[in-house]
Amino acid sequence: MRRLPPRAVLGPALLAALSATCGLARAQDVLLGARRIVVAADSVLDDGRVLIRQGKVAYVGSDIPAEARARARRVDYGDATVVPGFVLAAATLGQERDLAERALPFTPDLRAAEAFDPWHEDLLALPQYGVTSLALAPAPGNVAGGLAALVKTGRDRGTVGADLFVSLSLVPAARDQERPPTSLMGAVELLRSACDAARTGAATGPDAAVLRQAMQGTRSVFVYADNFAELNAALDLARDFGLRLVLVGAADAGKVLPRLAQQQVGVVLDSLGPEARLEQLQLPTRLAEAGVAFCFAGRPAQLRLSAALAVHHGLDRKTALQALTRVPAALLDQAATIGSLRQGCAADFVVFAGDPLDLGSAWVATWVDGELVHGTSPAASPGPQPAAEPAADAGVR
Amino acid sequence: MRTPFLHLLPIVCLLGALVSGSPNAQEPTPAPAPDAAPPAPATAPDAAPEPEAAPAPRPNRRPRRPAMVIEAGTLHPVAGPAIADGVVVIRGERIVAIGKRGEVEVPPNAVVRSFPTGHVYPGLVDAATDAFTDASVRSDGGLDAADALADVLQRRHDREDELARVGITTAYVTAASPSLLGGQGAIVRPTKDGFELWQGHERAAVQLRLTGGPNPGHPLQRQQQYDAANALFEGLDEYRKARTDHAEALTKYQKEFDEYLTWHRNKNKKDGDKPADKDAKAEAQPAAPATEPPQPAGPPEGGRRRRGGGPPRDGAAEPAAGEVEAALAALFGAAPQDQPKQDPPAGKPAPAPAGQGPEGQGDAAKKPADDKKDAGPKRPTYPKAPPPNPQKDVLLRVIDGELPLRVEAHRADELRAALQLQDERRIPVMVLERAYAAGRVADRLAERGIAAVLTDVLPASLPKAYEDFDATTLPAHLQRAGVAFAIASGSGRRAGVLPLMAATAIGGGLAEEAALRAITLTPAEILGVAADTGSLAVGKYGDVLVCDRPLFQSDSRVLLVLGKGRAEFEAN
Numbered sequence: 001m002r003r004l005p006p007r008a009v010l011g012p013a014l015l016a017a018l019s020a021t022c023g024l025a026r027a028q029d030v031l032l033g034a035r036r037i038v039v040a041a042d043s044v045l046d047d048g049r050v051l052i053r054q055g056k057v058a059y060v061g062s063d064i065p066a067e068a069r070a071r072a073r074r075v076d077y078g079d080a081t082v083v084p085g086f087v088l089a090a091a092t093l094g095q096e097r098d099l100a101e102r103a104l105p106f107t108p109d110l111r112a113a114e115a116f117d118p119w120h121e122d123l124l125a126l127p128q129y130g131v132t133s134l135a136l137a138p139a140p141g142n143v144a145g146g147l148a149a150l151v152k153t154g155r156d157r158g159t160v161g162a163d164l165f166v167s168l169s170l171v172p173a174a175r176d177q178e179r180p181p182t183s184l185m186g187a188v189e190l191l192r193s194a195c196d197a198a199r200t201g202a203a204t205g206p207d208a209a210v211l212r213q214a215m216q217g218t219r220s221v222f223v224y225a226d227n228f229a230e231l232n233a234a235l236d237l238a239r240d241f242g243l244r245l246v247l248v249g250a251a252d253a254g255k256v257l258p259r260l261a262q263q264q265v266g267v268v269l270d271s272l273g274p275e276a277r278l279e280q281l282q283l284p285t286r287l288a289e290a291g292v293a294f295c296f297a298g299r300p301a302q303l304r305l306s307a308a309l310a311v312h313h314g315l316d317r318k319t320a321l322q323a324l325t326r327v328p329a330a331l332l333d334q335a336a337t338i339g340s341l342r343q344g345c346a347a348d349f350v351v352f353a354g355d356p357l358d359l360g361s362a363w364v365a366t367w368v369d370g371e372l373v374h375g376t377s378p379a380a381s382p383g384p385q386p387a388a389e390p391a392a393d394a395g396v397r
Numbered sequence: 398m399r400t401p402f403l404h405l406l407p408i409v410c411l412l413g414a415l416v417s418g419s420p421n422a423q424e425p426t427p428a429p430a431p432d433a434a435p436p437a438p439a440t441a442p443d444a445a446p447e448p449e450a451a452p453a454p455r456p457n458r459r460p461r462r463p464a465m466v467i468e469a470g471t472l473h474p475v476a477g478p479a480i481a482d483g484v485v486v487i488r489g490e491r492i493v494a495i496g497k498r499g500e501v502e503v504p505p506n507a508v509v510r511s512f513p514t515g516h517v518y519p520g521l522v523d524a525a526t527d528a529f530t531d532a533s534v535r536s537d538g539g540l541d542a543a544d545a546l547a548d549v550l551q552r553r554h555d556r557e558d559e560l561a562r563v564g565i566t567t568a569y570v571t572a573a574s575p576s577l578l579g580g581q582g583a584i585v586r587p588t589k590d591g592f593e594l595w596q597g598h599e600r601a602a603v604q605l606r607l608t609g610g611p612n613p614g615h616p617l618q619r620q621q622q623y624d625a626a627n628a629l630f631e632g633l634d635e636y637r638k639a640r641t642d643h644a645e646a647l648t649k650y651q652k653e654f655d656e657y658l659t660w661h662r663n664k665n666k667k668d669g670d671k672p673a674d675k676d677a678k679a680e681a682q683p684a685a686p687a688t689e690p691p692q693p694a695g696p697p698e699g700g701r702r703r704r705g706g707g708p709p710r711d712g713a714a715e716p717a718a719g720e721v722e723a724a725l726a727a728l729f730g731a732a733p734q735d736q737p738k739q740d741p742p743a744g745k746p747a748p749a750p751a752g753q754g755p756e757g758q759g760d761a762a763k764k765p766a767d768d769k770k771d772a773g774p775k776r777p778t779y780p781k782a783p784p785p786n787p788q789k790d791v792l793l794r795v796i797d798g799e800l801p802l803r804v805e806a807h808r809a810d811e812l813r814a815a816l817q818l819q820d821e822r823r824i825p826v827m828v829l830e831r832a833y834a835a836g837r838v839a840d841r842l843a844e845r846g847i848a849a850v851l852t853d854v855l856p857a858s859l860p861k862a863y864e865d866f867d868a869t870t871l872p873a874h875l876q877r878a879g880v881a882f883a884i885a886s887g888s889g890r891r892a893g894v895l896p897l898m899a900a901t902a903i904g905g906g907l908a909e910e911a912a913l914r915a916i917t918l919t920p921a922e923i924l925g926v927a928a929d930t931g932s933l934a935v936g937k938y939g940d941v942l943v944c945d946r947p948l949f950q951s952d953s954r955v956l957l958v959l960g961k962g963r964a965e966f967e968a969n
Contacts, residue, residue: 355950
């Protein structure tokens with residue numbers, strides 16, 4: 001048998017490998033098209049295109065190079081509307097027991113990421129509700145619960161990312177236990193003394209380090225607080241120690257609106273239900289009018305309903321959509337990567353048959369990091385595309 | 398001697414003045430009823446002018462309400478396709494014309510309300526709500542079929558139910574009672590101040606609960622529940638027969654009694670114009686028959702709920718024995734044979750009336766009384782009525798198809814039990830409520846013409862035990878199967894989201910026209926009031942909802958709500 005010289009074998013092999021690599025690169029680029037693409041709540045592409053490369057938004061609208069446009073795999077959702085994936089600013093996904101160290105009231109250095117279950121069924125159900133990212137937060141079972149973790153949903157499993165805010169709690173769940181503190185006064189005093197000790201250096205260790213980060217402003221502080229007294233205590237704490245405060249729950253936020261606006265405090269509202277009291281249903285509108293940044297959380301399945309109900313009770317659509325996307329991302333300090341479809345952000349988006357804030361618009365699909373994780377994909381046409389492709393999208397509104 | 402009369406003179410004058418002025422004082426001019434606008438001819442928007450010969454003013458009559466014209470960018474009549482640039486003309490309570498602007502004649506002096514970009518719909522019909530009920534009624538486990546919710550509805554209670562301001566002009570009120578039978582629901586017309594009962598529909602359906610709710614239950618429990626429901630209909634035939642026999646006996650009694658009266662009347666004439674002793678006649682008070690005093694029909698005074706189902710089913714007004722006896726006494730005065738008695742024991746002489754004893758009678762009167770009695774017909778016995786059972790009366794109306802039976806059944810086995818009950822008891826009109834699993838028996842529902850009232854048509858609105866049910870896609874499923882269904886709020890608190898529920902059904906695959914029908918015309922049909930409301934059509938009530946944009950958009954705002962042509966809500 002005659003043996004081929006090494007060069008004769010190596011050449012075709014290299015060519016084949018190069019060709020395969022190029023093909024792979026082409027397959028990774030996706031040209032997303034839809035009648036309406038909401039890049040951010042204040043930036044909408046009519047009959048727009050977005051180029052996705054390696055799970056991120058590479059180009060938007062008219063910025064897409066003709067060559068890349070021609071080579072990309074086209075995914076066109078026709079008359080549908082594409083919006084950024086929804087972000088849950090605080091969620092426990094039914095893991096309350098694993099997300100609170102109930103025996104100890106003060107554990108600010110514990111990490112929710114340690115309790116993350118990538119295959120948790122509640123996590124894998126999130127894409128059908130449009131949720132692509134969330135903060136897995138310590139449950140409100142102790143006064144200082146720990147550090148939240150950024151989690152992304154996926155087709156088969158979720159992924160956990162960076163540590164986020166430190167979670168504190170002043171609601172009854174944190175103090176109604178058989179260990180101190182047993183009162184709101186005790187809980188506030190516990191936090192004050194801990195912050196004092198961390199600030200003066202009297203306390204050391206990981207818990208004090210977390211508090212120092214919070215007081216230096218490098219880590220935001222989410223506080224579960226509902227009624228007027230709890231909200232006031234949290235606001236006092238933030239004022240006295242320079243905390244970047246976000247209130248979670250805040251059912252009585254309407255009673256402290258001026259302070260919220262003055263201290264530039266964010267609010268994570270619980271989900272709204274159809275039987276909620278009128279003042280609850282109108283609270284988002286009042287917050288928006290006061291200039292308070294807020295977002296919706298609570299039951300993931302009711303996230304969109306909450307926004308629709310808020311719109312039904314006077315909130316404008318743009319603010320409502322921001323409350324599902326950009327605002328929670330900003331409250332988590334993650335606005336550069338999630339919450340919008342701007343260049344460089346993760347290609348996390350949701351497709352609806354119409355406006356997502358109209359319940360008559362059917363949910364169609366959810367994509368995370370440029371991959372379809374739930375729903376249907378239109379028949380994709382492989383590139384290259386003919387030269388007749390329009391050179392530019394309609395302008396960004 | 399004249400002094401006392403002089404003293405009395407002013408009093409007599411005063412009395413005279415009072416008597417002469419009393420007619421006006423006792424008969425004040427009746428105030429016009431607030432809703433007493435004269436009905437306008439439905440087919441004549443321009444009413445015929447008053448005859449010239451009769452120009453006399455009628456000060457007590459309320460001035461006629463001018464016709465109202467609603468102009469809108471888009472009209473959604475429901476019964477037909479949408480009309481761009483549409484016009485609705487309402488005169489009095491009813492719609493007299495509808496169509497495209499320019500093609501409909503607008504009456505002169507009409508009040509024109511124009512909404513160039515607005516959308517006009519018929520008033521919404523909520524096929525199930527607990528509005529206007531308080532917590533005690535909603536949690537009352539002791540309701541039965543005879544309890545009428547119409548008697549306990551309240552305009553103001555533990556919460557504010559403002560259905561009119563969200564566009565609901567007709568609603569069926571029921572209490573989500575935990576009891577097997579939940580009483581009779583009522584159809585109301587929400588107003589700006591509360592509601593008014595829809596006359597003739599105060600008792601619109603009977604509620605039956607065939608579910609244990611979301612709590613897990615053993616199949617045997619469900620079987621027991623079915624058995625209990627089935628047992629409610631036991632003995633209805635016997636009860637009906639007893640009622641029928643009694644009615645026949647009453648007819649016979651009346652006939653015999655008439656003969657009895659006639660005989661004595663004739664006899665009196667033959668006996669000559671014997672002057673009756675007026676004093677005796679006045680003292681002859683009619684007494685109720687000793688054997689069976691008839692029960693007065695009507696509600697107990699001060700009762701919390703009215704039991705029974707209104708007038709007797711057979712429509713025969715039972716003669717009050719007291720009235721008969723009064724007539725008898727008035728006719729015969731104190732004649733011995735006219736004593737108010739019934740069936741004296743055989744051989745025992747009737748007791749003589751006062752003043753006519755043997756010692757006061759002449760020779761002719763000394764004849765034995767039995768001779769006279771035997772000469773005429775025997776006085777009939779008042780028939781004994783069967784013991785009244787208001788619940789059975791109501792259930793008989795259900796069996797006869799006069800009242801729908803609304804069955805709350807959630808799971809598939811509960812729905813099958815409802816269908817079995819219908820089979821077994823031959824219930825003509827059945828409506829299913831909260832039938833979350835209706836999709837699994839949709840074919841059978843369509844085959845039997847059973848309608849469904851769907852509540853909780855919102856994302857994630859069902860309890861965790863029901864997470865296998867998809868309330869958002871169920872309407873589309875039923876639509877494909879040909880089942881008539883309505884979307885209802887189910888609760889007064891949810892009244893404002895009724896359009897959002899229909900929108901959710903659209904998101905679940907239902908056509909927009911079908912969704913609109915599910916909150917207007919179909920519920921009106923289920924409630925039996927489609928001739929008067931549920932769509933914008935000539936002859937129907939002027940129930941109109943005006944929104945600033947399409948109803949199913951989340952930010953749609955209600956601008957105007959008319960009920961029977963009156964403004965029940967108007968946005969500032």
